[in-house]
Amino acid sequence: MPKDLHRRVGHGVLDALGGLPLFATAPLYRHWHLRWGATDQEVQGPMPGDEIVPKASLNVTRAITIDAPPELVWPWIVQMGYRRAGFYTYDLLDNAGFDSADHILDEYQPPKIGDWMPMARKVNETTAFKVKAFAINEWLLWDKPDSTWAWMLVPLEGGRTRLVSRLKVRYAWERPASAILSLVLLEFGDFPMMRRVMKGIKARAERLNAQRSQGSRMTRRPSPSVAQSGPADPQRPRSRLSTLHLPPPSYCDPLSGQPEDP
Secondary structure, eight states, X not given: OOHHHHHHHHHHHHHHHHTHHHHHHGGGGHHHHTTTTOOHHHHHSOOTTGGGSTTOSEXXXXXXXXXXXXXXXXXXXXXXXXXXXXOSSOHHHHSTTOOOOSSOOGGGOSOOTTOEEESSSSOSXXXXXXXXXXXXXXXXXXXXXXXXXXXXXXXXXXXXEEEEEEEEEOOOTTSHHHHHHHHHHHHHHHHHHHHXXXXXXXXXXXXXHHHHHHHHHHHTOOOOOOOOSSSOOTTSOOOOXXXXXXXXXXXXXXXXXXXXXX
């Protein structure tokens, strides 16, 4: 096994093991995590596609505030998917151990109606969502039989974004094996995964916003004014813009279990 692959798998195993307490205990605090970070208004308010699954077995609304404008949050959402950008979460579990993207992938921008958003290697109506509808930088709706996954980006003062996600799923008990599998995966795995997804989007969007803001300030920096009585000194060195280097986003957030402030 190549060293880089061995290292990547090892990191993925340790990362997933670190999340085990959240996976194992998720049903115990189900009432709390079904609305992680969301306000009463966000939980009760409408979202795109609500009418598609009117009798959902699982209805989850979560939210997080991001220090970046909607146009810098949107690209990270639309490029998600198995072996696309990944899901910014436990890569060993949802992206075959490959790292989630830490940059915007142009090939998935912008989305198109009918685009697949795969959740696994095999892509079909059971294992993948499709783009149902969207408004660029405002909202996005994925759907598949018995499920919808909606995103809403609400602009806030100060160039920030309130990101709201709603997942609605009907457990299809007419197909017991499928329903039981969905129940186990979602009741134990949905919150730990979605918590990391939303924090991963937040980290990447804020990093991109910081890069652009810093770059904008540097390009607008005025030349220093020098008082002189004669012509400028031709030997005086010109100032140069330094190259911006920012650390990559953190892939391992603390297991605090605390919601973001609404």
